[in-house]
Amino acid sequence: MNHGSKLAAAFEPARLDPERRRDGAADRNRDQNRDRSFVTALARGLELLRCFTPATRQLGLSELARRSGLPKATVSRLAGTLAQLGYLKYEPANRRYSVGIGVLSLGYAALSNVDIREIARPLMHELAEHALCSVAIGVRDRLSIVYVEWVPSRAPITVMRGIGAHLPIATTSIGRAYLAAASDAERNAVLDQLRGDSACDWPQIRRGIEDARRDYVERGFCVSIGDWEDGIASVGVPFTAPDGTPMAFNCGGPAFVLDRERLEHDIGPRLVAMVRDVGAAVGRG
Template sequence: MNRQTNEERNFINSLARGLSILEVFDLANPKMGISDLSRRTGLSKSTVFRLVHTLRTLGYIIPVGEKNKYTLGPKVLTLGFAVLSSLELRELAHPYLMELSREVKETVNLAVLDGWRLIYVERIKTHQIVNINLHVGSRLELYNTAMGRVLAAFQDENWLSTYLSYLKTLPEANEYWKDNGKKLYKIMEEVRKNNFAINNEELTPGLRSVAAPVRNREGHIVGAVNIAVSSSLYSLPKLKQDLISPLRKTTQAISETLGYESPKKGIK
């Protein structure tokens, strides 16, 4: 009996074929038709036609002036820019995160927005805080995490409204989206006012954290840094007193490295 391995069973042929269409466009062949794509990928014309239709609908391929020719659409750039942006941020932030972790002797994390969730792009771990397995690449919800709240709070009203609709699909988030999102909006308002967010054991018992935003040259929030601690060692007042200042110093330094200029006090 021919038994498939887990790797073989998990391989999605249609996805691989779609990606193969994108991969064959290059500097020498920026515009191609169905026949060209079929020849270069080895796929049948009917298969290529369906894949091109799907990719065109999604915006990854667009038609060009020449009859029945296609080229890569601007949306393809978003894939590369997202990766380059997070990798650049991680590389630039790493020494500052290391310094912060050494200073406070606690675990420090960096995350970026990933759809309606966050994704860890760096983690400086000192010791096991609580029984929760987090690592670079881990994804968490936004509403009940300090970094997630920072990443969500500075989005525009349309984004927040759509995010609230997403939350309604999560039964465990009921208290945040009920009453038209009263609790969620209150949290977001506090984050914008204070320029930091706190998770008071809302993600998991025994874990507290405080997070602050990282801004780019234009002042947009491109990431969040948090300090995660055991609630048995840090009361809420102690967390605020001991950790907010060094955290802010770190996120300000990272932001300035990205070209952000902090508003000067006293200048109107």
């Protein structure tokens, strides 16, 4: 098998079970039913917390039930429990819930474990100022990449995202970079879910991920120009933390600042070098 055939095979997702739900929940449920350590009530409570996003900060019981797929009575009990424990906050005036301080404390605890942020931040600042765009670190959360660090430049025009922002894994440079370096099993699992999503243009999604994989093999970085949002361009590079956590870095901003020529011949190589320096600083160089 030649190099091109191997590359194509790496992107051939497993065949979809016609009965499988888009998010793979049916398969997870079957596996969980066999696992005596799995606590369904706890899982439902955590799924309820996932309904909240930076763009959706307050939700009522009906909205939570719709988003989680759980019965409203179950949502009422779970939300009440989470509110008593401080993970949700109830607003009697509008009968809606929002994320409580308890979740914030867990988030900071998780971020504190990502020591790479402290090491990378000065190098990220240097690149951000050179590019006049922001630089970020992200980790995977299902079909998204979540920023765990974000450094803006002093440029008057920038793309404001910030820590905690969720970006689609399939169409962003940081998501494609993550997938480019992922194991075949993880990559195929993600592609399997994307292929089953009727809302996405699967042939275009797959082509973009395949092209990004080739770019990574040949140049060490992946590019996205207008694939996620019109007028937004970025370059991404994968990285594995010393504890084995897979993540990725990106540098992105307005396309009129980061045209293809600059991305491919300036910012891309600089981001690769920056990630290499981060690796050397943490003993991975």
